[in-house]
Amino acid sequence: MxxxxxxxxxxxxxxxxxxxxxxxxxxxxxxxxxxxxxxxxxxxxxxxxxxxxxxxxxxxxxxxxxxxxxxxxxxxxxxxxxxxxxxxxxxxxxxxxxxxxxxxxxxxxxxxxxxxxxxxxxxxxxxxxxxxxxxxxxxxxxxxxxxxxxxxxxxxxxxxxxxxxxxxxxxxxxxxxxxxxxxxxxxxxxxxxxxxxxxxxxxxxxxxxxxxxxxxxxxxxxxxxxGGKSPTIIAPDMNMQDAVERIAFGKSLNAGQTCIAPDYILLPEGKQQEFIDTYQAKFAQMYPSVRDNDDYTAIVNERQHERLQAWVKDAEEKGARITVVNPKNETFSDTRKMPLHIVENGTDNMKVLQEELFGPILPIVTYKSLDEAIDYINDRDRPLALYLFSYDQTIQEKILSHTHAGGVSINDTLMHIAQDDMPFGGVGPSxxxxxxxxxxxxxxxxxKAVHKKGKYNSGKFIYPPYGTAIQKMIYKIFVR
CATH class of the missing domain: 3.40.605.10 (Aldehyde Dehydrogenase; Chain A, domain 1)
Structure with a gap:
């Protein structure tokens, strides 16, 4: 222009x-x-x-x-x-x-x-x-x-x-x-x-x-x-209904245009379809439709909309499976409304797993063990937020002690930023x-550090000339 x-x-x-x-x-x-x-x-x-x-x-x-x-x-x-x-x-x-x-x-x-x-x-x-x-x-x-x-x-x-x-x-x-x-x-x-x-x-x-x-x-x-790519871990012990309901809210708010939105899901192997089916149901309860629903936010401008569409296309062309969460099977060719796109079979050469998404795209990354999930997070830039879904205290402590993030919500999304008595900030690239x-x-x-003395000045005992008896006593008491 x-x-x-x-x-x-x-x-x-x-x-x-x-x-x-x-x-x-x-x-x-x-x-x-x-x-x-x-x-x-x-x-x-x-x-x-x-x-x-x-x-x-x-x-x-x-x-x-x-x-x-x-x-x-x-x-x-x-x-x-x-x-x-x-x-x-x-x-x-x-x-x-x-x-x-x-x-x-x-x-x-x-x-x-x-x-x-x-x-x-x-x-x-x-x-x-x-x-x-x-x-x-x-x-x-x-x-x-x-x-x-x-x-x-x-x-x-x-x-x-x-x-x-x-x-x-x-x-x-x-x-x-x-x-x-x-x-x-x-x-x-x-x-x-x-x-x-x-x-x-x-x-x-x-x-x-x-x-x-x-x-x-x-x-x-x-x-x-x-910002960065904020991971969301669903632990093996977690109830899928509870996790997905809270993830769907956090990802849908402002259509995912949130710096601490869940960016990708770390999910136990074999639970992909359960996650997708549950997400479809929970999303439909909140947003029975998308296109003409005033509760669902549009992408802010055409430039951002085109970026998101291009990244979905890039993933699809490189072998990803895309599930569109679209309860009424609506069309969106003439609007900046964009339903959530769940991405399976993602690879590191796809934009959706390289860049902060900042929109309604949600990749699933599967893991065989929590250690593998932790390694996946730690192999990448430290995120602004990390989300863990687990009611197991041992798992919670392990994730907290073995990962870095600007802030963490356990069994919720976004809400740590709303806690007035806690600081908010990133770490490293976030x-x-x-x-x-x-x-x-x-x-x-x-x-401002202020050190204040009155009339009496004990500091004079270390003034020159050096080698006095009182100085030697000071060294003997304090330099040990």
Whole structure:
């Protein structure tokens, strides 16, 4: 697509706005570098009330951007989770802000040690298209709770929600406190290159590498929430009905366009047909139809839809067996709705087993033993999420101790991300750093170490000239 003169003009205008607002936020932070707990609580209240006021408008805007996105999915996965996070942080800000006493060694007495959690300054937040409300506002809430200012770069693939969210935030925040930036690749690149005091990026691993390289030019600390292929293990002891019902929900939410969606199933050999039959039945209970069902979300745009279709075709051409979960046998040639495609007999040369799927495709990988399943996971990049279905405590402990993942849900999918008192973050190629809850507050604060002495200075005993009797006694007591 060739950029028009208008497109170029708009990009330049937004770039200029980005640089201007960044300078203004930096200056505003210097004038108010340590907002009180009362001020931070007030800001979170303002954000919560604005979100409640605009929730229907926001849900409708997301629905329009996707062409079909269940308003209930938006309320459950984005608005409810954000409001709960705000309430959780609001109730704990005073406690999080308290200076934290630390131990003083006998050698340094009398003195005191403490950590003071100081706001970093101006936080950059880069938001993907799949959950544009939650992934903009929870990092924003965290930045405000820690006493910072923030600028949010939205995805160019969600223009309607960008407009709605920008209007909502403008009602309660001056742009020197919170600002929303739009624009395509040129603006995104410039955004990542700013000298932020911290940068939060949520998106693909490939783009995450580019963002981190750009941030490195300014030594900007980053939190990267990426993705990868999140495995779902069904253990031999597990009841198939229980497992599949919970997997079907986690995979169907947002039509699988979720960074922690179950990406592939590790299944005991011989249970493939039982899994498929059970999945067909459980899916049909939730979604009796797909095509015209407002509860089932469409693929966000044609580019993503074509990618998913091409990957299914690639698998089929290389020998995979495809089962389409389509309760009413509907056709989808003129819509971006896409039913789930279960892939059997997959091989490592297929795209569906190489790349994060981010859509309604679900490969089955069989195993003969749990050790084989563990090896399969550990031979690949560490995922953002791992799911285990087993009621056996020994199996649970074995999987937890022998695999790495950003987070784990046992006998459920997705729900670990909704736990406000637990951090969320990836490991290795699936990301770095944590936010949510207290860990988010800490990530966006500087834990400033403060060592304090009074009039008496015990340290003078180690001042030159060296070789004194008291110094020799100190060595004898402590250097052993």
């Amino acid at each position: 060739v950029a028009t003169v208008t497109d170029i003009h708009e990009a330049h205008a937004e770039l200029e706005r980005l640089h201007t607002l960044f300078r203004q936020q930096k200056q505003a932070f210097r004038k108010d570098p340590m907002p009180s707990a009362e001020r931070r609580i007030e800001q979170l209240d303002q954000l919560r009330m604005a979100l409640l006021k605009h929730q229907d408008n926001l849900a409708e805007a997301v629905n329009a951007d996707f062409s079909c996105r269940s308003r209930d999915e938006t309320k459950v996965a984005e608005i409810l989770t954000t409001i709960e996070s705000i309430k959780y942080a609001k109730a704990r800000i005073r406690n999080w802000m308290k200076p934290e006493k630390r131990h003083v060694g006998m050698l340094h007495a009398p003195s005191s040690n403490q950590l003071i959690y100081q706001p970093l300054g101006v936080i950059g937040i880069m938001v993907p298209w799949n959950y544009p409300i939650q992934l903009a506002l929870i990092p924003l809430m965290t930045a405000l709770a820690a006493g910072n200012r923030a600028m949010i770069k939205m995805s160019e693939f969600t223009p309607k929600i960008n407009v709605a969210l920008k209007a909502m935030l403008a009602e309660v925040f001056d742009e020197t406190q919170v600002a929303l930036i739009e624009g395509e690749v040129e603006v995104s690149s410039a955004f990542s290159e700013q000298a932020w005091d911290h940068l939060i990026f949520t998106g693909s691993t490939a783009v995450g590498k580019i963002v981190m390289a750009a941030a490195a030019k300014n030594l900007t600390p980053v939190t990267l929430e990426l 990301g770095m750093g944590h936010y949510h809850g207290k860990e988010g507050f800490i990530a966006l604060s500087k834990a």
